[in-house]
Amino acid sequence: MEITRPLLLLLLLLLPLLYYGFRRSLVDLSRTQRVISLITRIIIVLLLILSVADVQYLKTDDKLAVMFLADISDSISDDGLTKATDYLNEALKLQGGNQEAGLIAFTDKAEIIQALSESEAESDAELELAEIKKSWLDTDEDAGDTTNIAQAIETAWGMFPANANKRIVLITDGVETQGEAIHTALRGKDFGIQIDTVPIHPSDEPEVMVQRLDMPAQVKQGAPFNVEVIIHSNHEDVAEVRLFKNKFEVAKQEARLEAGENRVIFTETAEESGTLTYDAICRTTKDTRYDNNRALGIVSVTGKPKVLLIDENESQARYLTRVLEDAKIRVDVRNGLGVPNELADLQNYELIIFSDVSAIRLTEKQMDLIRTYVQDLGGGFMMLGGENSFGLGGYYKTPIEAI
Template identity: 25%
Template sequence: MTFTAPEWFFLLPVFLLLALVWRGQELWRPLRVLLILVVTMLLVDPQIDKQQDALDLWVLLDRSGSTEDLIDKGLPEWEKLLEKSKPSRYDTMHFIDYASNVVERKPGTETAVYTGNRKLTRTNLAIQNIMALAPEDRPSRILLFSDGYATEPLAEAAAKLSRMGIPMDYRLVREDTSEDFRVARLHTPLRAQIGEPFVLDVTVRGYADAEIPLVIKRNGQTLTETKVQIINGTGHAEFTDRISRTGSYQYSAEILPKKDAHPGNNRIERWIEVVGGPRVLLVSKYTNDPVAAALRDQDYDVQVVSEPGALRVGQLAGARAVVFNNVPAFEVPARFQDALNFYVREQGGGFMMVGGKQSFGSGGYFQS
């Protein structure tokens, strides 16, 4: 049994002291003592642990292409060590192989070979499977053997494990090599004004002095290709940029070494928001749309998009309103429509539809 608020037990010596000081209150009477004990127990909120006194250990084995040989090499030794370390015969171990899909090893299939696709490392999916299989009446623990490079985010799984009270241990399985170059840092300001110059600072680290090619991109478009000189294990590169339109922009820095032990750490990404005056995003297929001229006359910063299919979610950042001028629904990307819904309902942005034959009614927006 555990107590959620054990500090309330301090009430008992307080009541004892009151009974000694104010004897006339007769706090030692059986009914009053019982009432004090009941109130104290309610306040400390006792919790009865219904789980069995045994442990389920879920062993996750990364079977992706980058760790296949390493897992096969170390697994026999790991199994012996885990079996030897079992506290009691009631504790059980479950081995789960995963890469693109998840497969639980059943008893008697210890020598079976994982036949799934090895191109992905879906650690999040494997953890979700364990949370679904783990019984509520037995404590569980996860032991992960992986090289540490997952192809999907783990934030959601980590939050769920924390809520369920399932601890997770890991062991990095990598080749014994130090021949690695990596992008250690990409520093950008979080926010900049329209036309304001800012500096991107890239830090590259490596095991030896070398000259490494570096590519810097903005929204997937290459801005510059240069080389970083690594001296004493560290190299720096700087790039100055300025943006003339408001919105959110993604910058990436990637190195291209000829020989590298872990290519998964050769790229890093950052976002920057460019802000200005009140901005309106006008989506129109008209040439020299008069709506744009009317808005500019009111001192609005108008961004005109003539190709609806090129709309990006980042263009909504910093916009006060969005105007669709006779644009049909099938030309607007579904991802942008979903973001527009969130922009209006949750962020309080403005949205107006104008035009004729392809506006709201006949433009196909009823099912959007």
């Protein structure tokens, strides 16, 4: 049984009201007629409630639907692809009777190679994962650089018929560079989907791969930010990691790599607005493939951050202004009468600072605008202490207190 909107079943609590009406009714009918009327009304109301709650009875038949998910990313060696191909073809031949099987190949994308069907009809055409990967690389030379297991699982969800027993067989080395496979698999379990894994053990040959660059998509001019180079290695090694910005080398680090995921962090500062392209290259003493030792990333740099400082004391404000300007942050200084009356004015700033400003200097509308600016638009707000700040300043139970 499946209930789409279970909360609507609370309407069943209204059924006693029908009985109450039955007991209080003054209708001139015999008791038998009144009982029949009550039962009829209860049945009608019950059916209506079950209908709006979308209660369904699903009968699961004996059919088994199996989706094979094959990882063909660059982290799978040629030998691994061969073993996965042999396993797949053997498994598909063993499917029979009341069973259906299908295949999805994946890297950072997932593609349906064979839809669910009775595999006996497909037994004459054996699958070859290496050929599938080659056809992908012919159209996109970077097709195997990354791996998204979660997307492959989600693609398989849409392939299953409603009444079948559902099973996913995941053939992979477990090296994931995008998505959250474990979280997605747990969600699949809630839908009654069984997930089994067939591990492809990594090659014994030494291999180092730059998986990606982690960095913000957008930064403010003059603000520092981190560029993290994510490196996966199957052995301990020492690497030289070089970072290029717009094709010019800007930094270099020597990093000791452990088996598994490693992070090498560079701190950068965007001096000019515009678009910056970062390129990280990793070189080690022991590596089998060098074409996967590089990753690119792009950062958009907007103008310098701007702060609105509201302070009644001009001499006091200059100290904070000097500190902010030394950090390459532009500052507008106003007194309490200069608090913006329009949301568009507030959006010109990344941060609003109140320094010892009493609430009586603000209107209710201005406080509401600041709350909207923070809670809905993601702006920053800071209140500095003083006798005119916080509760002493009259902000108790105001929109600003709610921020």
